[in-house]
Amino acid sequence: MTTPQQVRIVEVGPRDGLQNEKAIIPTAVKIELIDRLGETGLRSIEATSFVSPKWIPQLADAAEVFTGIARRAGVSYPVLVPNVQGYERARAVGAEEVAVFAAASEAFSKANINASIEESITRFEPVLERARADGVKVRGYVSTVLGCPYQGDVPLADVVRVATRLHRAGCYEISLGDTIGIGTPLKAKAMLAAVAAEVPMSALAIHFHDTRGQALANILACLDLGVAVIDAAVSGTGGCPYAKGASGNVASEDVVFMLEGMGIATGIDLPKLIATGQWLAAQLGRETGSKVGKAAA
Amino acid sequence: MTTPQQVRIVEVGPRDGLQNEKAIIPTAVKIELIDRLGETGLRSIEATSFVSPKWIPQLADAAEVFTGIARRAGVSYPVLVPNVQGYERARAVGAEEVAVFAAASEAFSKANINASIEESITRFEPVLERARADGVKVRGYVSTVLGCPYQGDVPLADVVRVATRLHRAGCYEISLGDTIGIGTPLKAKAMLAAVAAEVPMSALAIHFHDTRGQALANILACLDLGVAVIDAAVSGTGGCPYAKGASGNVASEDVVFMLEGMGIATGIDLPKLIATGQWLAAQLGRETGSKVGKAAA
Numbered sequence: 001m002t003t004p005q006q007v008r009i010v011e012v013g014p015r016d017g018l019q020n021e022k023a024i025i026p027t028a029v030k031i032e033l034i035d036r037l038g039e040t041g042l043r044s045i046e047a048t049s050f051v052s053p054k055w056i057p058q059l060a061d062a063a064e065v066f067t068g069i070a071r072r073a074g075v076s077y078p079v080l081v082p083n084v085q086g087y088e089r090a091r092a093v094g095a096e097e098v099a100v101f102a103a104a105s106e107a108f109s110k111a112n113i114n115a116s117i118e119e120s121i122t123r124f125e126p127v128l129e130r131a132r133a134d135g136v137k138v139r140g141y142v143s144t145v146l147g148c149p150y151q152g153d154v155p156l157a158d159v160v161r162v163a164t165r166l167h168r169a170g171c172y173e174i175s176l177g178d179t180i181g182i183g184t185p186l187k188a189k190a191m192l193a194a195v196a197a198e199v200p201m202s203a204l205a206i207h208f209h210d211t212r213g214q215a216l217a218n219i220l221a222c223l224d225l226g227v228a229v230i231d232a233a234v235s236g237t238g239g240c241p242y243a244k245g246a247s248g249n250v251a252s253e254d255v256v257f258m259l260e261g262m263g264i265a266t267g268i269d270l271p272k273l274i275a276t277g278q279w280l281a282a283q284l285g286r287e288t289g290s291k292v293g294k295a296a297a
Numbered sequence: 298m299t300t301p302q303q304v305r306i307v308e309v310g311p312r313d314g315l316q317n318e319k320a321i322i323p324t325a326v327k328i329e330l331i332d333r334l335g336e337t338g339l340r341s342i343e344a345t346s347f348v349s350p351k352w353i354p355q356l357a358d359a360a361e362v363f364t365g366i367a368r369r370a371g372v373s374y375p376v377l378v379p380n381v382q383g384y385e386r387a388r389a390v391g392a393e394e395v396a397v398f399a400a401a402s403e404a405f406s407k408a409n410i411n412a413s414i415e416e417s418i419t420r421f422e423p424v425l426e427r428a429r430a431d432g433v434k435v436r437g438y439v440s441t442v443l444g445c446p447y448q449g450d451v452p453l454a455d456v457v458r459v460a461t462r463l464h465r466a467g468c469y470e471i472s473l474g475d476t477i478g479i480g481t482p483l484k485a486k487a488m489l490a491a492v493a494a495e496v497p498m499s500a501l502a503i504h505f506h507d508t509r510g511q512a513l514a515n516i517l518a519c520l521d522l523g524v525a526v527i528d529a530a531v532s533g534t535g536g537c538p539y540a541k542g543a544s545g546n547v548a549s550e551d552v553v554f555m556l557e558g559m560g561i562a563t564g565i566d567l568p569k570l571i572a573t574g575q576w577l578a579a580q581l582g583r584e585t586g587s588k589v590g591k592a593a594a
Contacts, residue, residue, distance in 0.1 A: 181592070184558025185558075186558070186559045187558060210588060213513060213548065216511065220518065243591070247588050257510075261480075261511075262483045292509045294542050294544065295540040
């Protein structure tokens with residue numbers, strides 16, 4: 001267990017970030033964002049989500065976005081799918097990687113998707129079967145790994161159990177999400193260590209929100225354990241539905257600045273990423289959520 | 298060398314923070330800020346600076362501020378003094394702790410105070426002599442320890458040399474400042490380790506600006522080495538004269554949230570500190586620079 005020499009950033013801005021922005025974002029802007037991100041050296045860009053438009057109207061243009069982007073060789077464009085219907089819509093437009101999500105907190109699962117954790121996993125098992133048959137990669141998200149807005153503490157054993165189930169069910173990578181940005185470094189590290197005792201570190205990613213400014217410190221603590229995949233969102237888009245006005249995803253620019261400063265290669269052209277974040281902030285009519293972006297302005 | 302069990306926060310908002318804010322701040326607000334901070338459990342609150350009002354008009358009310366605050370037993374209220382004249386003004390109103398400052402970067406020293414590093418140290422040697430005779434504690438700042446806006450890189454040897462001189466000259470504590478917030482964790486840790494080879498860790502403090510969002514991660518890396526004194530500013534006031542619109546000092550609220558979450562005691566009442574930061578942001582007519590403060594709003 002040692003700090004990695006290279007890290008892959010999974011850019012989640014176009015989906016996780018924009019989904020939680022207040023502004024209504026034109027489809028053309030979403031497409032341009034993804035295409036700009038594709039030019040920065042990123043290898044994983046979560047493009048959109050094929051949830052029912054009834055649930056999340058902001059994502060009703062998922063198919064249009066996915067067919068509109070210029071997919072680059074060597075870049076993966078995973079899309080979120082909540083069930084087989086979503087999977088089929090995603091496949092119909094050519095998605096080659098999908099993502100499913102479960103919560104580590106029972107209370108959160110109930111409140112968020114009106115299903116127990118068990119029910120939610122049952123719901124996407126057919127997705128995993130279909131994906132296996134189709135040769136489609138599946139990424140799994142576990143949310144609320146460091147705390148829950150409804151139940152407070154989330155037992156480590158629950159995080160480990162859900163992550164292990166997703167991995168055994170066929171997810172090639174499990175992204176561990178501090179959905180409400182409540183974690184601090186030692187807790188983040190202990191959580192990752194507990195999961196890594198059951199799932200290989202090479203199959204784990206960390207996904208930290210910066211709601212309380214802790215994300216980079218938490219990432220630093222986890223790098224010590226050798227985790228080499230980090231989710232982040234350009235311009236720090238997102239916000240937090242459970243804390244009005246709070247910060248969103250950790251900003252990709254700030255993560256890359258830290259990693260490159262530590263001699264950890266990301267393969268990303270930071271000036272291009274910064275420019276993309278500044279362009280996006282202008283499109284959203286808000287200040288960039290990236291401090292590196294602000295310092296460069 | 299191991300993570301400390303307790304950390305003393307040196308609150309630098311009333312001086313370092315407010316000095317770099319654009320808003321003109323009424324003397325009464327400065328006094329109320331310091332008095333509110335005194336009720337949070339903080340033991341060190343840098344109150345003001347006795348520089349010449351010709352240099353920094355925002356600080357022309359230093360004497361008025363210092364005499365206006367309700368000094369609490371057990372709380373130290375250091376004030377910055379650039380020279381013997383400043384020292385005398387500070388002593389005239391009853392200051393019992395002062396601070397002097399030098400740069401690790403020759404180019405910064407020239408640009409900032411129009412003196413070489415050597416000249417600047419010579420200038421405050423009489424202050425240290427007087428302070429010794431008067432039984433007044435002296436804190437020493439070293440700025441630009443991780444980079445300089447004029448010369449770029451700052452050799453570690455220069456940081457070590459200036460910090461060691463200040464310590465030998467009688468400063469009981471040396472605060473190592475990343476003035477432009479350019480450092481990343483491994484560099485911060487290497488810098489601290491180099492200084493700690495010459496100056497006891499118990500006489501060292503870290504002072505990181507959050508210009509590029511790295512401050513908490515840098516602090517975390519340095520805690521590993523056992524540093525137990527951290528400078529921070531409530532509400533993250535300050536900004537950066539070298540990066541327009543950039544973030545300022547690391548926010549005290551965010552530092553305390555991290556430390557307490559790691560089981561490191563600060564003795565600070567976090568809800569009171571958050572309330573003070575929110576009150577201050579309202580006085581300044583700006584959003585709080587503390588993400589913990591935003592999440593709690």
